[in-house]
Amino acid sequence: MKNIKDELRNIIIGDGSIGKTSQLKKTQNFLRGNEETSLRIKKQKHLKSEEEISLIDFAKQENLFYEPEISEQEFISAGAEQRVYLYNDFSVIKLNDSVFYKYWIDYFNSLLIHNYFFQSTSYCFLGFKQINGQLFAVVK
Numbered sequence: 001m002k003n004i005k006d007e008l009r010n011i012i013i014g015d016g017s018i019g020k021t022s023q024l025k026k027t028q029n030f031l032r033g034n035e036e037t038s039l040r041i042k043k044q045k046h047l048k049s050e051e052e053i054s055l056i057d058f059a060k061q062e063n064l065f066y067e068p069e070i071s072e073q074e075f076i077s078a079g080a081e082q083r084v085y086l087y088n089d090f091s092v093i094k095l096n097d098s099v100f101y102k103y104w105i106d107y108f109n110s111l112l113i114h115n116y117f118f119q120s121t122s123y124c125f126l127g128f129k130q131i132n133g134q135l136f137a138v139v140k
Contacts (some may be wrong), residue, residue, distance in 0.1 A: 011112045023064060024125035025109055030058050031105035050102050052135055058126045067125035068139040070095070087140050095129060095136040107137065 009112055013032070031051070070093070074086040082096040098107040108125075115122035123139040130136070 007116065008113065008123075011116055012109050022125065023062075023127065024108065024115075024123070026062065027055075027058070027064065028105065028108040028112060029127065031055065031103075031108060048103055055104055056130075056135065064127045066129045069078070070129065070138075083136075091140050093138055093140045095124065095131075095138055097134055097136050104137075111139065 064126045070085055076084045076086055077093060078084065081099050085093050085095070087093045096107065098104050101107040101110070111123050111125065126138040126140055128135055129138050
């Protein structure tokens with residue numbers, strides 16, 4: 001039986017087996033690599049705004065923008081960090097701006113950890129959406 005601490009470490013450092021080829025994992029891997037490069041160059045954490053600029057470039061290159069229109073008529077609820085919309089008869093989508101996370105990578109790590117522990121309600125990362133200049137992650 002695997003140690004939970006080891007599993008969490010594997011998920012966070014990118015060696016976890018959960019969703020190795022998913023868009024969620026691809027984005028986490030990009031952010032990890034970007035963070036490591038930035039640390040070598042600056043020897044300090046980069047700002048979230050800098051991280052967001054490179055994340056937008058990455059999303060454009062990898063076609064990770066969520067293109068479908070999100071109608072306000074499908075709006076269900078909002079909290080401090082996310083807006084929830086009806087997606088279809090069986091699920092919802094959530095737009096999250098990662099306001100409660102110091103860095104975007106922390107948000108993606110939390111999604112992967114959630115998916116590990118709660119597989120029956122795991123999140124599927126659909127991409128990014130820019131609304132009024134603000135970047136959101138779109139999950140269902």
